[in-house]
Amino acid sequence: MQVRRFAALALDEVPALAQDILRQIRSEYPGLPVVLDDSGEPMALIGIRRALEGFVQQIAAAEGGRPCYPLEVFQEFGRGEGLHGRSLDSLQAIYRLGVRLAWRRLAEIGQQIEIPPPAMYELAESGFEYLDGLVDQSVRGYAEAAARQAGERLRLQRKLMELLLSERRGESGAGAPADSGSGSGSGSGSHSGSRQPGARSALDERAARVGWQLPERVAVGVLLRPAREAVAPAVGQGVLLDMETEQPRMVVPDPDAAGRPELLRRAMTGWSGAIGPPVPLADAAKSLRWAEAAVRLMERGLLPSGEVLHCTEHTEALVLLQPEELIEDLARRCLAPLAHCGPAHGRRLAETLLAWLETRGGAPEVAARLGVHPQTVRYRLRQIRELWGDEVDDPDRRFELELVLRARRLRGELGRVG
Template identity: 30%
Template sequence: MTTPWRRVPADLAAAMRPRLPATVQAIAEAVAEANPAAAETSTAKFDRDVRTAVQVALERFLDLAGTDEPALPPRIREVFVALGAGEARENHGPELLLGALRTAARLLLRAASQSLAESRPVTVDEIIDLSDATSAFVDELASACTDGLARQLREQAGEGDRRRRRAADLLLRGGAPADVAREAVAAIGWPALDRVVPVLLPADQARDARFRFAADGVVAERARDAVLLLRSGPRTERPALAEALAGREAVVGPSLPWPEAPEAVRLAERAAELIASRTAASGADPRRSPAPIFVEDHFAALALRGEPGALAALSSQRLSALDGLRPAQREQLLVTLESWLRHWGSRAAVAAELYVHPQTVSYRLNRLRDLLGPDLDDPTARFELLLVLSQRTPG
């Protein structure tokens, strides 16, 4: 097969080599000028790499003149593969490289034509042949560069996947030292590690979850399902999750401090089992639910089934408004609240049980209303408060 450079005049090399240093300089400078983004981020090493690549490319083009040799033998092709990989490491796309090669092709054709014209008359056919050869040669350079860029991107993606798997495994397994866990999540771009929200999903949704929650979550695939672990933030607010997970058979676990991620996952698993058993018992349609299941809606049922983690989570949920009080004051209000709930709101009965004046009971209940708001009038909240208080150890 005849190559495009077969028709390049054989005397091009002799005519152009004396101009080679100046041509390398001109092309390297033109590449920088034509790509302001590259010029702004360039370093001494980058400039040297560009000059080296230009030098290698021009010398190879001159060696090809009048031959049917392959454009780029392996050792030369690797120079341009490495150039493309370097651009990927700098988070540059292929546009800069391809633009630089277009500039180089134009200047190479100009320099080759002028070199021949200064040594002898040049025909139109020779200019056309030079144009075909430079275009084909630069296409080979572009192919090598984009191969290097693609290879580096695949490698970086693989490393990113490995880091995300490691972070997911550390959180899901539990027991990792704090510095190890924080280093693992820092490696995937999480600015901090505070609370984690687990989401159970069908196994076939793991890939979609990785894509949709790439910046805020990691996914661990298991035999029967997938666990999406989300760092606490705006995307883990209930309305956002309800919208994002609609129709996906998702079970959303509680938001717990990251060392308790295994417990949060276990609660999600127990909630899923609870809902499944209720569905089977009721004979309801087992098809995909339009809304995700939130474990926080089932803390009481799980606690009554003996799940200590559910009781602790329910306690935190219902009594967090009292966390800022002094210990003695908090204990006093909790004792009063438990008695009031057991006596169905009878202040006289509470006063008699606690050996305090009814006005003291009224003062404490007014304080509780300030802290707990409408929970004191909500039947479900009152039941859950009584459940939590009846199981607590006085402190």
């Protein structure tokens, strides 16, 4: 009977108590934004009133009834904090203040109707449990807002990367530097200086929406996942990262900036892939092409795997192994004299020829490079002269021979010497 009477008196107090609590909260937190519902009533007041009603109704039904939380209101409070980039600390402090003020008045009602102290202690305990439930609802709303924001940022970031890496970006004019035909007459300029004053491209706008400052130069990376569910590398805010593709891609701004290579090296621990050469922003797609080419060679075992390599450190392999059909056609023509030699003998002659072309020395130098006797080298060089004749003295033919033989060595078809 006392519980029902307590609940009835408390419900009568709820409207005025909610107003008092809101007034006190605003006094202690003057910067608290006032958000109105469709009827023009403050959402905070609605939340306080519903929370009080829910708690009192729980007591009335009590006797262990399930708490009835005003879910949508307190989840909305949490979402609001998340969407405005604030933490939940201030919101929880406000909740605690509200509970303290509410309990003061509820305790007065309990004394009026002479509820025994042990019963009041139980009510106080229920109040704090109820507060925990309200906080949980706000945390849920906050987490939902944070996830939505993160998802939206990732979506916008992917759109930015798609535009940045598009081969046709320069043709469409979206983000590509304009021709500097007027003004100084120079054929080149900085990324920003080459645009018409006041003009904002699609690239500018998309970069602004994710808070990414357009750099002068970028390098584009392609990554190989160490595992299907691998956690994204912690590359930092400045690096654009798209994990939605089978082979994740990243855009590194100002790749030569002090400390950037070391930061990337640490962030990429456990990952493998390739980072293309640094290029002007408008040429980002070119850096991507080289990174993709390097990854293909890694997958074929022609470049080191198990790490994120830099294309600029593997120029020879990328230049010689990429145009495979062209190099193979040239090799068929240049190495035709070896067609009638056995595989093992042909390989030894090819290795000797390459060592000779690289050293530009005599038999002793070539022998030292190959680790064989100089007389063996003299014998092989005589055979080379017989097979190719005066062609080995022609600078253009020598260049072609060295090109195709180096390519074969990179593919593991010739031994590495020297």
